[in-house]
Amino acid sequence: MIRLLKGLFSIKQGAIRAAALVVLACLLTACAHTVSVDGRFPAPVGNQHPLTVGIFLSEDFRQFTYSENRDDRDEWNINTGRAQKNLFETVLGSMFKETVNLSQYPSNLPQGVDLVIVPEVRELQFTMPRETRVNIFEVWIKYDMRAYNQQGDAVAEWVITAYGKTPTAFLKSQEAALAQAINVALRDAGATLYTGFERVPELQAFLASKQRALSMKQTEADNN
């Protein structure tokens, strides 16, 4: 009888412990937000630069997740990896005469590549409507961009800053509103990458020398 009571008591204790764990887990997950951004972006319209460019998106870049766990905020895990991979491949793919997606760099660089572009996320920040008292979600993303020549020497380093906002999350979850703001920021990053490439002095010089070489080649071909 005593053994039976002991058994029942231990079952009860186990059940209580399990229930407490479930409640604790629920409370913890209630404060953790996960956002996975999966954007598709249109190809830019405009002139292409006469270059063959290798694009190297590192594993960290393709699976980038921003994690934040501060005392004054809920826990946030924001995955932008897939969306930014789509963006850079689409925009860079339309910017140049030819592009090659590189799975590794600097080893095994194919012949004929004029420039290798390597982007990296430097920073991601966001604000919620209750923090700014403005009824919008805002996102800032900063990218470090690096360009190398065929020999692996650095040609240029520049920074892309992107901003995105979305109106209030009325009838939307915070996660969905933030994902929308990130997609707007990524579109902005694409626009800055496309329109700002030629404004980087080192790249301007690189493009000019490439164009000079091409026109000389053309003149030689015409003379022959």
Added chain:
Amino acid sequence: MKFLSALFSMSLLATLNSGCTTVVIDEYRRSAGELAVGDSVVILGRRHSSEYETEPDLIDCVGQTLHNPKSGVNVIPEQQFVDALYPWFEPRTAPMHIKSLSKLMDIPDVRDRMERYGIKYIVWIDGNTETTSSAGSIGCSIGTAGAGCFGFGTWDKESDYEASVWDFRDQELSGKISADAQGTSYMPAIVVPIPLIARVQNNACKGMAAQLQEFLLPPQSASR
């Protein structure tokens, strides 16, 4: 049961009712409407301000209300147009003045796409709708005898929009239309909350779309 169905009908009736809204439309016209068969109009929202965002649903509403191929108004949806001309109509890159538009037309691919769409007018809408004041309170409670809400709430909304009409072919400003709307919504709650919503943004949209139709079509066909 009868009481409940009466309450339900009352709240449904009240939902169909709406609070009062006043709309004031102003127009400044520099040239007569010249929209011909095969021409298109695109309506775009200005999104460069950091304090507010011209709501995409307002732009959709104006576009859908204005779109009427039978009367000669063909409106291209905003997202479709912005995607097709990426990245030239993003918040950061969109032309702020008609003179900047001519620079954009130096890019052959952009010019081709604009011509393929048959764009005659670009309408830029800038502004937003906001809640300017609110008062009252509603309390809801639940008990063994049932549930119910009691109280009274009221809030004012104000819309302020300005549409700039650019003649894409003649590269000039054709005119401007402004729509100012104000309205007060009420929510009395006697057991069931009865919303009397003033559809401020929707009325500003309808007023602006009606004025735009008159503006864009040649004088003889506008009356159709």
